[in-house]
Amino acid sequence: MEISDNLIIKKVLEGDKEAFGELINKYSEKVYNLILRMINNSEEAKDISQKVFLRAYSYLYSFNPKQKFLTWLLRIAMNLSYDYLKKKKGQSFISFEELDFKTLQSLTQDLPKLDIETEKLIQNEIYNLKEKYRAIVILKYVDGLNYEEISGILNVSVGVVKMRIKRAKSILYKRLKPYIEGGEKDGML
Amino acid sequence: MECSKVKQFLFEYTNGDVLDNTKKLVEEHLQVCIPCEVQYSGIKNLQSLLESLMMFKMPTDLKGEILEKLNKIGFATNKFKKAIKISAAISGASLLGFLTYKILGSSRKREAKI
Numbered sequence: 001m002e003i004s005d006n007l008i009i010k011k012v013l014e015g016d017k018e019a020f021g022e023l024i025n026k027y028s029e030k031v032y033n034l035i036l037r038m039i040n041n042s043e044e045a046k047d048i049s050q051k052v053f054l055r056a057y058s059y060l061y062s063f064n065p066k067q068k069f070l071t072w073l074l075r076i077a078m079n080l081s082y083d084y085l086k087k088k089k090g091q092s093f094i095s096f097e098e099l100d101f102k103t104l105q106s107l108t109q110d111l112p113k114l115d116i117e118t119e120k121l122i123q124n125e126i127y128n129l130k131e132k133y134r135a136i137v138i139l140k141y142v143d144g145l146n147y148e149e150i151s152g153i154l155n156v157s158v159g160v161v162k163m164r165i166k167r168a169k170s171i172l173y174k175r176l177k178p179y180i181e182g183g184e185k186d187g188m189l
Numbered sequence: 190m191e192c193s194k195v196k197q198f199l200f201e202y203t204n205g206d207v208l209d210n211t212k213k214l215v216e217e218h219l220q221v222c223i224p225c226e227v228q229y230s231g232i233k234n235l236q237s238l239l240e241s242l243m244m245f246k247m248p249t250d251l252k253g254e255i256l257e258k259l260n261k262i263g264f265a266t267n268k269f270k271k272a273i274k275i276s277a278a279i280s281g282a283s284l285l286g287f288l289t290y291k292i293l294g295s296s297r298k299r300e301a302k303i
Contacts (some may be wrong), residue, residue, distance in 0.1 A: 017259050024252045032247050046248060053255045058262060113241035121237055141239035166200045173235050180238070181231035 003020055003068040012060060022055055027070055030143050031077045037138045039088075040127045042100065048084060052077045071152045074143065078135060078153055085131060125175050133168035186189040190214045195225050203232045 003022070011019040031052050036045035055076055056063075063072055114122070126137055132154075139150045151158045173180070195218045201207045202215045219226050 017256065020259060021252050021256055024255055027273060028247055028251050029244055032251070033244050037234065037242075037243060042248065046251070049247070049251060050255055050258070053251075054258055054262065057255075057259055114243070117239070119243060122242060136206070137239065142242050142244065162204075162206060163202075169232070169235060169239075172239075176235060176238075177231065180234040181227060184263050 005056070009060060009063060009065070009069065012057070017031055020053075020057055020157070023056075023069065023073075027073055030070065031073060033142050034074060034077050035081050037126060037142055038078070038134060039084055040123070044084060048077070048080050053079070057139050068149065071145075074139070074145075075153045075155075082131065093096075107109055121176075121179070123189045124125060125172055128175075129168055129171060133164055133171065136161065136164045137168045137172070190218050192218075192222060192225055195219070195222070196228060199225070199229055199232055203229070203236055 005023065005026075008019050008022050012023075028049065031106055032049045032077060035048045035052070036042060039045060039048070052073065056073055063069065100179070129137065135154060136150065139145050139153060147158045147161050148159045154161070156164075195215055198211055198215055199209055202212065207215065218230055
């Protein structure tokens with residue numbers, strides 16, 4: 001039987017540090033993928049994912065058990081991603097790292113649904129979106145969250161979430177139109 | 190419903206976020222309008238591409254690395270409690286000093302009167 005997050009958190013707060021490992025096992029993938037696609041850098045994504053869990057541990061006492069732990073955790077992940085992007089914007093030299101999808105896919109045992117070129121194309125277009133739209137697309141389609149959960153993470157109303165999803169998809173649709181409306185779509189899907 | 194109106198609703202329609210009334214009107218329009226049907230198929234394709242994006246595994250043993258670092262840090266609440274204890278100790282010491290000064294001061298005055 002799966003132990004509830006609140007029970008694990010209680011154990012951690014009582015001093016059982018190892019219990020925190022259960023939360024890491026459960027959510028590290030979602031945290032890592034959110035950061036990876038937000039900042040487009042696999043090495044930094046790994047470091048920021050660590051920071052997310054360390055910060056969550058430090059501030060675990062302030063977690064409200066009425067909330068969902070994943071929502072709280074992804075909010076920390078999103079804030080740290082924004083901090084990183086803000087810092088990067090301040091640098092005079094901005095390098096654009098293309099994610100190494102071959103390596104990333106090889107580490108993943110699940111069978112990829114899309115080929116590497118398509119993954120790359122979509123990720124580049126997601127990364128080219130404004131941060132507020134990028135965040136929404138990743139939370140909805142990569143992490144698979146619902147409107148209410150996204151609204152809690154981004155601290156905006158459900159109405160704003162829906163509006164941003166529509167706007168983000170409309171931008172992506174325009175940019176990817178030749179691939180999704182034309183003859184190439186069969187090769188992609 | 191006109192094409193321009195239908196196109197406004199296509200994203201919500203694909204998400205299932207439209208009222209039954211609108212849903213029916215969009216459905217009827219899509220059956221007879223090829224350009225809108227092409228756009229609708231494109232939006233559906235985009236949706237399935239986004240839903241097919243991969244969930245990548247972490248490249249290293251994140252759990253092990255974090256648990257190792259956890260041993261070096263405590264809860265922020267512990268640090269806070271420690272800070273409160275230190276400030277309480279400082280306040281206590283100051284109060285004690287103040288009381289000692291007052292008591293000694295009044296006993297000296299009494300001695301002087303005698």
